[in-house]
Amino acid sequence: MFKSLTVAALLSAATLPALAANPIITDAFTADPAALVHGDTVYLYTGHDVAPNNDVFFEMHDWLLYTSKDMINWESHGAFMKATDFKWATGQAWASHMVEKDGKFYFYTTVRHDDSKPGFAVGVAVSDSPYGPFKDAIGKALITNDMTTETPNDWDDIDPAIFIEENGDSYIFWGNLVPKYAKLKDNMIELDGDYKVMDLPNFTEALWVHKKNDYYYVTYACEFPEKICYSMSKSIHGPWQYKGILNEIAGNSETNHQSVIEFKGKDYFIYHTGAMPPKEGQPSGGRFRRSVSIDPLYYNDDGSLQRIIMTTEGLSK
Ligand code: FUB
16 A cells, blocks of 8 residues: 555646557556546546556555546546545545535545454545545444344445535435435434335436436446446436436446546546556556546437447547
8 A cells, every 4th residue: 555655645636648549547546536527627536546456356455536628638646546435444545526515525434343343334524625635524334234224244234425406415326335415404414204116117326317408318237247238217316217228338347337428528437347458567557457447428318318339549539
């Protein structure tokens, strides 16, 4: 971890080369992109894969931040938070989501809880700036494994995603194998009542909810190895109409975790693959050494989504 933090610190505030090719981020192995559009900037928060090879499992200690004003040139800001900044967490800086509400930035994320509440949990950190510093907003987990009982797995409470309605009502979505959602109180750091289980075919993980015109969309990793599937609804509460596959299995990776954003009038699908070529002295990308890529997202006239075409060329300049 020291090595990765040192590298991240050296790269902090360094401007990356103006390459549009995928993977778009090449200074580190990045996963689970969580993009926030705020003002004229895209803030891309990512997990940080530091597994030495693709043999064993994820090794993830901290989260990285990149920013862009054109989706092509990305500036690296290094690690802004690590899993153990949550005093009750033991590590595993897995997937996250950043939102802004009333001038504060809330970072919802997955970590492994200590033995007092064993299993994966969701924490929330807060800052006055999208760059941080972030601090644990409540001093304990927002969601713990013992709060949900649908599966015996201790990793079924991961991958938080937030959706904020125009009237400010906010919802948190999360889960592995069983998708769940709950309303958040106005303070954004407490659940407002019980959670509900969603009906999403072939669900695995990686929920992301967005709205465009009249429709709400939930995109999510389905099956395993993962594709990205999606459903549409006229209400945040469903019923959700299953629409099928949005993105196929990502190259060289069993996971395929997405963000969907609109920025400066265009729509984007941000995801990870294992496609980073080997660099001198470094193993290549793969299932535990993932990299963020970006391709365009197109809507049909009826609101449905066109299948993503994953490219190595990336976005056109
Ligand atoms: O990065 C660790 C886990 O892999 C995430 O929480 C999942 O969404 C999958 O991408």
